[in-house]
């Protein structure tokens with residue numbers, strides 16, 4: 001019970017915190033997309049891509065793992081037993097899967113990104129994380145006509161996580 005509680009807290013708290021912080025930073029960097037979302041938070045940008053990802057599935061996990069069967073990937077042969085650490089951020093920017101992948105588009109449709117993993121270890125908390133993010137951003141739109149950074153945005157970065165330790169903002173109430 002304790003181990004499960006720790007896993008859920010670890011996997012479920014800092015991830016969503018950073019989804020919300022990084023989401024806000026993405027809005028600040030793309031004012032046009034922010035305005036588009038603020039004008040219509042339940043529109044295309046408020047929904048999720050409809051199809052599940054059909055990206056190439058190596059028999060390993062986003063956090064790294066051994067490959068069960070030999071496979072060809074990007075012109076490379078990966079042998080059974082080799083350890084692979086996929087970079088999810090790179091996979092999510094694969095232009096063969098995601099047209100114009102560097103563009104932040106709140107109305108993006110199409111394939112599901114690999115952010116929540118896939119297969120039997122697909123993120124247990126993905127629906128909760130999406131609900132949390134949708135709720136937060138919908139409430140922010142409801143309460144504030146405008147949100148802008150109030151200071152230089154600090155960043156932190158580890159091997160697996162990137163985010164903002166704090167996000168000072170200036171708000172204009174509706």
Ligand code: HEM
Pocket residue numbers: 007008011012013015016019061062063064114115116117118120121122123124125126128129
């Ligand atoms: C933005 C938020 C989140 C992201 C990006 C995320 C990402 C991921 C990824 C990529 C995996 C697969 C890891 C692997 O295959 O090695 C995973 C698994 C998992 N996630 Fe999340 N997660 C998020 C939120 C949550 C939340 C809110 C919870 C719980 C309340 C949670 C619980 C778990 C658990 C228990 C697993 C392990 C599932 C298994 O191995 O069967 N996650 N998550």
